[in-house]
Amino acid sequence: QVHLQESGPGLVKPSETLSLTCAVSGFSIGSGYYWAWIRQPPGKGLEWIANVHHSGSTYYNPSLKSRVTISVDTSKNQFSLNLSSVTAADTALYYCARQEGVEYIRHWGRGTLVTVSS
Amino acid sequence: SSELTQPPSVSVSPGQTATITCSRDGLGTFDVSWYQQKPGQSPVLVIYQDNRRPSGIPERFSGSNSGNTATLTISGTQALDEADYYCQAWDSTVVFGGGTKLTVL
Numbered sequence: 001q002v003h004l005q006e007s008g009p010g011l012v013k014p015s016e017t018l019s020l021t022c023a024v025s026g027f028s029i030g031s032g033y034y035w036a037w038i039r040q041p042p043g044k045g046l047e048w049i050a051n052v053h054h055s056g057s058t059y060y061n062p063s064l065k066s067r068v069t070i071s072v073d074t075s076k077n078q079f080s081l082n083l084s085s086v087t088a089a090d091t092a093l094y095y096c097a098r099q100e101g102v103e104y105i106r107h108w109g110r111g112t113l114v115t116v117s118s
Numbered sequence: 119s120s121e122l123t124q125p126p127s128v129s130v131s132p133g134q135t136a137t138i139t140c141s142r143d144g145l146g147t148f149d150v151s152w153y154q155q156k157p158g159q160s161p162v163l164v165i166y167q168d169n170r171r172p173s174g175i176p177e178r179f180s181g182s183n184s185g186n187t188a189t190l191t192i193s194g195t196q197a198l199d200e201a202d203y204y205c206q207a208w209d210s211t212v213v214f215g216g217g218t219k220l221t222v223l
Contacts, residue, residue: 036212038212045204045214045215045216045217046153046155046161046204046206046214046217047214048211048212048213048214051212059210059211059212060211061211061212062211095160095161099212100166102208102212103149103151103166103167103208104149104151104163104166104167104206105151105153105161105163105206105212106163106166106172108160108161108162109160110160111160
């Protein structure tokens with residue numbers, strides 16, 4: 001069974017970079033699939049951020065692309081998200097997930113809350 | 119604003135059929151997925167590729183997609199189906215609908 005666990009700071013200052021890591025167990029990232037980040041502001045809907053394939057191929061949400069970097073580390077079986085120049089609008093529950101191809105998301109982490117505040 | 123349009127809320131009586139729509143021009147040409155999210159929990163995939171159910175999802179959940187509208191149907195709705203539901207499609211990027219709160223009265 002695939003298990004995904006997000007980790008990273010729960011509080012980030014405005015204008016700084018938000019950095020999160022997703023540790024994957026029960027499946028080798030190098031075996032395939034796309035690995036994604038999705039966020040959900042408190043009380044609001046889901047917003048897809050980006051995904052990365054083990055080969056390094058990436059897709060980004062156009063509205064966030066200029067601030068987002070996603071990467072994969074197959075040796076550690078984890079992938080990461082960097083979101084630069086954060087503002088209060090980036091406060092959200094951040095989920096990591098496994099995408100089946102590019103179509104749908106079958107496996108989700110539990111999410112980690114990141115608050116942007118000074 | 120979301121590119122996939124869902125009604126903000128839908129109400130249904132226990133045992134009745136709940137219908138949640140997701141609209142966008144030409145949506146029928148895309149594969150649509152649906153997710154259920156209960157308070158404090160991660161989303162759960164309930165329908166993928168328009169009408170396929172993952173293992174473990176009850177048969178009362180079904181989906182369809184044609185023209186400009188995809189539909190999630192819950193037959194014999196139960197109290198435990200009360201949740202937020204999100205549609206999702208892929209169009210060079212993952213797009214989610216704004217979500218529909220299903221209330222089972």
